[in-house]
Amino acid sequence: xxxxxxxxxxxxxxxxxxxxxxxxxxxxxxxxxxxxxxxxxxxxxxxxxxxxxxxxxxxxxxxxxxxxxxxxxxxxxxxxxxxxxxxxxxxxxxxxxxxxxxxxxxxxxxxxxxxxxxxxxxxxxxxxxxxxxxxxxxxxxxxxxxxxxxxxxxxxxxxxxxxxxxxxxxxxxxxxxxxxxxxxxxxxxxxxxxxxxxxxxxxxxxxxxxxxxxxxxxxxxxxxxxxxxxxxxxxxxxxxxxxxxxxxxxxxxxxxxxxxxxxxxxxxxxxxxxxxxxxxxxxxxxxxxxxxxxxxxxxxxxxxxxxxxxxxxxxxxxxxxxxxxxxxxxxxxxxxxxxxxxxxxxxxxxxxxxxxxxxxxxxxxxxxxxxxxx
Numbered sequence: 001x002x003x004x005x006x007x008x009x010x011x012x013x014x015x016x017x018x019x020x021x022x023x024x025x026x027x028x029x030x031x032x033x034x035x036x037x038x039x040x041x042x043x044x045x046x047x048x049x050x051x052x053x054x055x056x057x058x059x060x061x062x063x064x065x066x067x068x069x070x071x072x073x074x075x076x077x078x079x080x081x082x083x084x085x086x087x088x089x090x091x092x093x094x095x096x097x098x099x100x101x102x103x104x105x106x107x108x109x110x111x112x113x114x115x116x117x118x119x120x121x122x123x124x125x126x127x128x129x130x131x132x133x134x135x136x137x138x139x140x141x142x143x144x145x146x147x148x149x150x151x152x153x154x155x156x157x158x159x160x161x162x163x164x165x166x167x168x169x170x171x172x173x174x175x176x177x178x179x180x181x182x183x184x185x186x187x188x189x190x191x192x193x194x195x196x197x198x199x200x201x202x203x204x205x206x207x208x209x210x211x212x213x214x215x216x217x218x219x220x221x222x223x224x225x226x227x228x229x230x231x232x233x234x235x236x237x238x239x240x241x242x243x244x245x246x247x248x249x250x251x252x253x254x255x256x257x258x259x260x261x262x263x264x265x266x267x268x269x270x271x272x273x274x275x276x277x278x279x280x281x282x283x284x285x286x287x288x289x290x291x292x293x294x295x296x297x298x299x300x301x302x303x304x305x306x307x308x309x310x311x312x313x314x315x316x317x318x319x320x321x322x323x324x325x326x327x328x329x330x331x332x333x334x335x336x337x338x339x340x341x342x343x344x345x346x347x348x349x350x351x352x353x354x355x356x357x358x359x360x361x362x363x364x365x366x367x368x369x370x371x372x373x374x
Contacts, residue, residue: 020095
């Protein structure tokens with residue numbers, strides 16, 4: 001058994017804290033010993049073996065060299081958690097995802113600065129806008145999002161691609177969770193982490209495409225307000241006091257942008273209308289129901305039964321999607337990772353590798369697949 005000669009105790013602690021683990025839980029993940037080994041290492045009472053260091057590197061998602069570097073790593077900034085009804089047991093998974101995004105941001109910021117890139121000029125530019133309608137119009141203008149274009153796109157998958165491309169054109173990095181993140185939609189639907197050079201939006205791949213479209217515009221609203229957030233609510237009704245006001249505001253922005261009031265001229269709408277609207281605007285039926293109800297476009301006597309019918313249909317669609325995702329799990333890892341990283345991140349890393357600015361190992365670690373497969 002070979003022990004290391006010395007170790008950076010601060011970096012050991014900060015790397016652990018960045019993924020939200022206490023020392024005893026982390027110790028149990030890398031060792032069968034009942035005592036808190038990691039606390040001993042962080043306090044300088046003992047030293048880990050090289051095997052322990054390798055396990056910690058994988059657990060904390062950091063290079064082994066950081067544990068021996070004299071440079072103290074930065075503690076991740078706190079991201080406001082606006083989720084409701086969450087399972088505390090899954091917080092570790094969310095914090096691990098946040099740590100992955102922040103790690104990528106640190107690398108990208110350093111690289112983009114070295115390339116002479118300028119700061120993102122749009123981030124925070126909607127901070128002073130006071131109403132959801134005004135911010136929705138501002139976003140549509142700045143990102144060149146055309147609701148008529150969305151209506152004419154054949155399917156939800158391509159509509160989401162259209163919206164993401166508009167964001168990536170403005171150097172907003174977008175990613176998706178992947179199966180190994182093991183995050184349910186209740187755990188997380190969307191995430192926004194600001195950065196002067198590389199702001200990041202993450203969507204939950206396990207969510208329906210309709211919900212991903214809504215969540216994406218919600219996170220774009222956070223980007224324009226420069227308000228970091230972990231989110232899981234699609235509710236834009238002000239009556240729901242369980243949802244943070246910032247979340248309600250950003251959800252209302254999504255409602256205004258994706259279903260503009262001026263598009264709905266009928267006095268009242270029924271289930272058949274909602275089905276047609278869902279196909280045309282690429283958003284979920286339950287979202288449309290709440291939007292039309294908010295606009296006073298659904299008769300009071302049919303609201304209760306209609307809401308229950310749509311909720312049952314929505315749950316069934318989620319179940320069917322989960323079954324399909326399970327069948328496709330692991331079928332093509334590289335394609336899944338490409339889609340998870342999205343185009344802008346893949347392009348930056350691959351271009352850097354092809355221009356010999358970074359090596360093969362570094363590029364592979366960032367992409368989570370070989371850069372020669374890109």
